[in-house]
Amino acid sequence: MSDEQLLAPSLWQNRLFTGRWVEGGGETLTVRAPASGETLGQTGAADTAQVADAARASRRAAAGWFEHPYDDRAEVLRQAARLAETHRQALEQWLVLESGSTPAKAAFEVMLTIKALHKASELPSAAAGEVLPSTPGRLSLARRRPLGVVGVIAPFNFPLYLAMRAVAPALALGNGVVLKPDPRTTVCGGFSIARLFEWAGLPAGVLSVLPGGREVGSAMVEDPNIAMIQFTGSTAAGRKIGERAGARLKKVSLELGGKNALIILDDVDIDRAVSNASWSTYLHQGQICMSCGRILVHRAIYDTFVARLTERAKELKVGDPAVEEVALGPLIDEAQRDHATDLLTRAREAGASVRIGGETRGLFFQPAVVCDVTPDNPIFHEETFAPVAVVIPFDNDDEAVRLANDTEYGLSAGVIAKDVGRALRLGERLHTGLLHINDQTVDDEVINPFGGVGASGNGTAVGGPANLDEFTQWQWLTLKSEAPVYPL
Structure with a gap:
């Protein structure tokens, strides 16, 4: 055969x-x-x-x-x-x-x-x-x-x-x-x-x-x-x-679906944090239920983080994965492309700024970085299912929890920090089915319950020990x- x-x-x-x-x-x-x-x-x-x-x-x-x-x-x-x-x-x-x-x-x-x-x-x-x-x-x-x-x-x-x-x-x-x-x-x-x-x-x-x-x-x-x-x-x-x-x-x-939050505290290695954010936002063109929909960054490192994530997005090559080596392939169809484009337009109208990306060529969508997003902006709440990084500052851990939980969804969340105890205390307050301390939001290992x-x-939940019950x-x-x- x-x-x-x-x-x-x-x-x-x-x-x-x-x-x-x-x-x-x-x-x-x-x-x-x-x-x-x-x-x-x-x-x-x-x-x-x-x-x-x-x-x-x-x-x-x-x-x-x-x-x-x-x-x-x-x-x-x-x-x-x-x-x-x-x-x-x-x-x-x-x-x-x-x-x-x-x-x-x-x-x-x-x-x-x-x-x-x-x-x-x-x-x-x-x-x-x-x-x-x-x-x-x-x-x-x-x-x-x-x-x-x-x-x-x-x-x-x-x-x-x-x-x-x-x-x-x-x-x-x-x-x-x-x-x-x-x-x-x-x-x-x-x-x-x-x-x-x-x-x-x-x-x-x-x-x-x-x-x-x-x-x-x-x-x-x-x-x-x-x-x-x-x-x-x-x-x-x-x-x-x-x-x-x-x-x-x-x-x-x-x-x-999910509008998952990745919380980045002020004690992190910024390059590692950017790596986690880029992976969880842009992997498979952002077309994953666990994709990071909101990157919450402590204000003390926010400007530096945004600058480095923007540079990372600029480096990601978009194209046909069947014929060339690329980081991102196409969106699945025109409806998905048009949804993402429309959401970016509505986000701008509500006050957001697009630092880079969002341009389309056929079904190819350039990875974007979006800032100046408040909780009344549609892109704060709506699932994008496209390579769009929404970066939002916070001033303290309580605010990070409040922003992360300000969603009807509750699929996956990640917290990046050097102080693991602080990250775990914060993570315990998040309403989510999957929680990753010092990892990003996209993760599934088959042996784990997923829901x-x-x-x-x-x-x-399906997967691992949940399958017998399900x-x-x-x-x-x-x-x-x-x-x-x-x-x-």
């Missing part, structure tokens, strides 16, 4: 995956390279009838899949990890082409994906429950059971990993999965996963990959055979999904040697 065979366009052209490669019932989707605008092919898209068929088939197949010996399920995950390692070059190339990733970011994403598969392969052999206290002659157990079918709606920014971090543990624990990749990253974020599990020996029907637009996601939320929705994406879409899933009593996991609070999520449900089981006689 060669790299060319893994994701050959002839395989997915006008097709989707339901355990076998079939024609889509909806309109085709164009596979496009955002950097060059080149059309890479056309994929099939599901219609609502195919969603219903896939969910029904997955529910049937999942029952048999859960009955497989635990090590058989684990071996499918291990084999998928081995295949990803063997074909990492092909996976990386598709991430560069289809998602606009730089080669370094693509390599990092594939590495995380492989780790997620290995970590998920441990779940089938994990303890499946607890023995509870009971009376003599009666055994009382709490045991974890699969949910049935998990619907995964994945984003475009880390399309392979952010889909796999839900797909792999859900499968490992005996569930079926229906995956809807983002229509802009259907191949690298959807068909790559289908192909890995197809080659790894996953029974047909357990996993379906159904590209499409909102109508496919809506059908998944409403389908009675899908027990849970795991969604990663915008807060606006997450609110709608949560509302509709709740009305149908579905379990729901929402991993949403936000407020508008960043519904308080659930992708199973508890069943209470009691056992007696014979049925008792009751007085009524």
